[in-house]
Amino acid sequence: MSMMSTDTTERGSVNTSIREKDSANGEESERDVEAGVNNHETSADERDPDVVDWDGPDDPENPLNWSDKKKWLNIAILSIMTLVTPLGSSxxxxxxxxxxxxxxxxxTTIATFLVSVYILGFAFGPLxxxxxxxxxxxxxxYVYGNVLFVIFSVGAALSTSIGMLMAFRLLMxxxxxxxITIGSGSIADLMPIEKRGRAMSAWALGPLLGPCVGPIAGGYLIEAAGWRWVYWLIVIxxxxxxxxxxxxxxxxxGPVLLSNKVKRLRKETGNQNLRSKLSGRLTPKDQFKLAIVRPMKLLLLTPIVTLMSLYxxxxxxxxxxxxxxxxxxxxENYGFGEGDSGLxxxxxxxxxxxxxxGFGQLTDYMVRKNKEKGLAHKPEIRISPMLTVPCGITLPIGLFIYGWTxxxxxxxxxxxxxVLIFAAGLMGVMSCVQNYLLDTYIQYAASVTAAMTVLRSLMGALLPxxxxxxxxxxxxxxxxSLLGFIALGLIxxxxxxxxxxxxxxKRFNPSL
Known part of the structure; x- marks a missing residue:
């Protein structure tokens, strides 16, 4: 019973799949354990009647073919979840x-660490x-992580010592x-490349906007009801x-959806030899061993991920x-109270x-223009100097204005x-870099996001x-000004x- 179809999405430009020997004919094939629907199979599998794939390029079960309403409902929930969890950081x-x-x-070090210890959780969780x-x-x-997040928030609200508060903030x-770790992977599952920038920008806003808007409400809430009510609000x-x-x-x-499809078809047909096109032949244990080191391999062995994540x-x-x-x-400088300081x-x-x-829309616009011209998509269009240089320059300008005034x-x-100028430029840089890395390593969206999140969160925890x-x-x-000069050197x-x-x-293409 053949259910094979051609790919509906474009594979990233880096060949990082797992290579195996096909037991049926001895041919070497590629099986990507993270790529979702984004992988190309060999003709050996295309001839195999026991391999289950999507039912054609328009299969409604394929998330890429879901209605816009269904896609954006999922993205909206993810984006708000990605906003709520960083609220707890600040x-x-x-x-x-x-x-x-x-x-x-x-x-004063303890005072600062009370805020940044939360970000250490963001650093190690993705691994x-x-x-x-x-x-x-x-x-x-998503479901169980949110349940644990609420439980640990209750613990923080009930803390009786500064050590207890730090511990629960780390767990939060x-x-x-x-x-924050797998949201980009979900968006890559849902959105075609020419629409991904807008969705990525909406999702990426959470980790940045949450720490900024949280203290606005937090300042007045603390002034009115005390700091513990910050955590009760997060619990709610x-x-x-x-x-x-x-x-x-x-x-x-994709692999999970097709695996569920295989289980259903095995029951319906009685054919226990059916297998998913995307599952490969590795055991879950072996897949986990391979996957758990992948973020660090990306971070340490690929200059693109290393330097862009560092930026x-x-x-x-x-x-x-x-x-x-x-x-x-x-x-101290302007005499603001607790409530006013939140503003x-x-x-x-x-x-x-x-x-x-601005910037999420612009990157999608540039991708669409290239597509209309019949040009093959290259991830580098996401980091065009027309976007990254103006964004990069606004960072030091904003810091100089803030510091000296x-x-x-x-x-x-x-x-x-x-600060407003700095933040606008930062969001532009983040949008360009995240979309570039996602386009480059689309088949490893969760891992490349984890790699970036680890370094980003460590810096967010330690630099302050x-x-x-x-x-x-x-x-x-x-x-x-020192911070501004550092930002200037990164452009x-x-x-x-x-x-x-x-x-x-092409030169740095490690086996992942």
Whole structure:
């Protein structure tokens, strides 16, 4: 019973699949354990009547063929989940001074680490979550990860010591990293390449916007009801998504969907030899062993992932350094209260909204234009200097404005304008880089996102630890100028890959 069809999507340009010997005829074939529907099979499988594939290119079970309504419902749920979990990272930041008093702690390093320990969970969670998604699919991880996130949030709300609060914040970060790690994989499952940038931008907004808008509500909530109510609010928000994700979020991972189809057909036909085209012949244990090291192999052995992830990680770390010091800067320099200090995060949120509306659409537009001209898609179009250079330049400009105007006590709206400019550029950089890496390693979407998230989250957790000490030593002007010069030095990275990316991909092509 043959159910073979041609591929409906384009495979990434890097040959990183698992090679096996076909036991039937001794031919070597390729089996990609993470690629979803994005893989090419050999003619050996195409002749095999026991191999189950999609029922043609228009199979309604294939997530790429779902209705727009169904696709965007899933993307909307994922995007909001990806917004809620980062809220926990900084929503209580305006209340840190009060928390330090309650727990009789005076160390500024401890104060900063209270915020950044959450991001350590984002750093280490993806190393386990990405391979698990390849074995169990995406949906179970979303559902159970959200349940654990709510449970750990309750623990944080009930904390009786600063150590207990840190421990539960770390666990919240681990559980909350699920949508951040595999959300891009779900979008790759759902969206064709010329529409992916818009969806990716909506999803990518969460990890950046959450830490910025959280303290706005958190500042007033802490002032009115105390810092513990920040966590009770997160429990309420996260709890609302438990039934939503259970009833409305659908599985999108191709190998899991075809595996379910195989099980159904085995029952219907009695043919126990049926197997999925995408499952390969590796056991789940072997698949997990291969997959668990893949993010680190991508991060360490492929210059594209290494340097582009480093670019995003450093700029993300700068964002978190700013976030963790806003309350100190504006309370000491401008006399803001706990509630008012939450408003200092608003410009970053507005800047990111500007970035997500503009740059995600622009990358899709450029892809569509190339397609209309009959040109083959190359991932490098996502990092065109027309996009990355202007975005990159806005980062240091924003930092210079923020640092020097705050240093000289210029009206508070001017340093906030600098933060807005920085945030808009950061969102543009993130959008370009994430879409580029996803297009380049589309068959390993979860793993490449995990690789980027590990480095980004480590930088987001560790860089802020020296923020207050840096400002004390250099002042706000030169301290932020130092960050600006670092951001300025990173601008050539995407330009280099735009020019030489294809050559580099061919040269550095490790077995994954």
């Amino acid at each position: 929503m209580f930041a305006p209340g840190i001074p009060g928390i330090m008093v309650e727990f009789h702690e005076t160390s 386990l979550i990405a391979p698990m998604s390849e074995i169990f699919g995406r949906r179970p991880l 970060g681990l559980a909350g990293s699920v949508p 928000l996260g709890g609302a998504f438990i039934p939503l994700s259970f009833f409305f979020l659908r599985e999108t991972f 995003v990680a450093i700029t993300y770390g700068i964002l978190y350094l700013l976030i963790t010091t806003f309350s100190f800067v504006y309370t 200092t995060y608003l410009p970053a949120g507005i800047g990111m909204m500007i970035g997500v509306v 705050a240093n000289f006590g210029v009206h508070w709206i001017v340093p906030m304008l600098g 630890l020296g923020g207050l000490d840096m400002y004390n030593a250099l002042g706000l002007g030169w301290g932020n 050539p990275i995407p330009v280099i890959f735009f020019i030489f990316g294809e050559r580099i991909r």
